Amino acid sequence: MKKIEVYILSGFLGAGKTTLLTNILQQEKERNRKIAVIMNELGEVSIDSNAIPENTPLAELLNGCVCCTIQGQLEVQLHNIIEENELDAIYIETTGVAHPIEVLDACMSPLFADRLQIKSIITLIDSNRWLDQSNLSIQLKKLLQEQVIHADIVLINKVDQLSESEKANIVMNIQQLNSKGKIILTEYADINLEQLQGGTVQEKKSHEQVHVHNHLHIRTYVHSFSRSVDLNEFENFLKTMPDTIYRIKGYMKFRHSDNTYLFQYSYGMPLYLKEPVTMKNILVFIGENLDHEVLKAALNRLERKEADI
Ligand SMILES: Nc1nc2c(ncn2[C@@H]2O[C@H](COP(=O)(O)OP(=O)(O)OP(=O)(O)O)[C@@H](O)[C@H]2O)c(=O)[nH]1
Structure with missing residues (x-):
């Protein structure tokens, strides 16, 4: 089955996320692709959803941020949208204060992770806001930086309001934070x-396009198990995980038990919880520059050990 592309639109309040989404949806329509949108807003009513064409499947998550208070709701909405529509891509517009990795985490439920392909995290920057961060708290400054650091594509928006030297400064600044x-x-x-x-990577023609690199930065890997594995072997495998693996989660079966376990791993800490029902055995990895082949080979080896016994 063809995987559904997922794009995460990140960026501080007012940076231009809705403007970008409106532009994208118009172009997707011209290409006859089937698109759904998930919009997350902090307020009780959605203001931006008017920008979405009527026949586009839309889920709104209001009154909280998907990266913290309403993380579970994103999973439910994604699940519903996938089940109810045949889609080419889903665009998720996050709140201005969302942390991109947390949003990515919320998208990658082991229940349907194998049906999605996270294509990119796109962060928009309001140029003026970026140049004048002096009014922001330390936490917000840090958040703006994190949104840039984890982006695959950074759009430095509102450049109509910048001088040439300000443009050069901001590009240099962003490159220092995110060289990839x-x-x-x-x-x-x-x-x-x-x-x-x-699709087509633009060459550096003028100051309009500064192409640096085109590799996904934060990546995900989804592994499906065909049989149970040995718990000790699995724990040894976990010890080999580098710090750049931020998160592992999924459902697993171990040789010593008939139960399915919900497995969670963050910041090096594993957690196993017995599940009352049998689930598809799948693990989702989220990390920086994940090597799919290395992970796949190691996990296949764990399964083979079981089969050989
Ligand atoms: N001058 C200028 N204004 C822009 C540009 N891009 C967007 N805007 C305006 O900036 C305002 C905010 O844009 P939105 O697209 O709503 O931004 P947003 O990130 O969705 O905002 P939130 O939903 O509040 O997080 C709107 O009035 C836009 O018309 C730009 O490049 N230059």
Whole structure:
């Protein structure tokens, strides 16, 4: 089955996320692709959802942030949207204060992770806000930086309000934080879909496009198990995980028990909880520069050990 592309739109309040989404949806429509949108807003009513065309499946998550208070709701909405529609892509517009990795985490439920392909985290920057961070708290400054650090594509938006030297400064600043991401300067988030979807990579023609690299930064890997594994062997495997693996979660079966276990791992700490029902055995990995082949080979080895006994 073809996987559904997922794009996460991140960026501080007012940076231009809705402007970008409106632009993207128009281009997706011209390409006849089936798109759904999930919008998360902190308020009780959605203001931005008016920007979404009527026939586009839309889920709104209001009154909380998907990366913390209403993380579970994103899972439910994603699940419903996937079940009810045949889709090419889902765009998730996050609240301005969402942390991109937490949002990625919320998207990767082991229940349906194998049906999604996280394509990219796209962070928009309000240029003026970026240059004038002096009014922001330390926490908010840190958040703005994190949104840039973890992005695959950084759109430096509202450049109509910048001088040439300010443009150069901001690009240098962003490159220092994220040397792997693709950096693009925009006005009203005006960008070709191909630039976002990694189709045609633009050459550096002028100050308008500064292409650096086109590899996914934070990556996910989904592994399906066909049989149970040995718990000790699995724990040894976990010890080999580098610090750049932020999160592992899923459902597993171990040789010593008939139960399915919900497995959670963050910051090096594993947690196993017995599940009352049997689940599809699947593990989701989220980390920086994950090597799919290495993980796959190691996990396959764990399964083979079991089979050989
Ligand atoms: N001058 C200028 N204004 C822009 C640009 N891009 C967006 N805007 C305006 O900035 C305002 C905020 O844009 P939105 O797209 O609503 O931003 P957002 O990130 O969705 O905002 P929140 O939903 O509050 O987080 C709107 O009035 C836009 O028209 C730009 O490149 N230049």
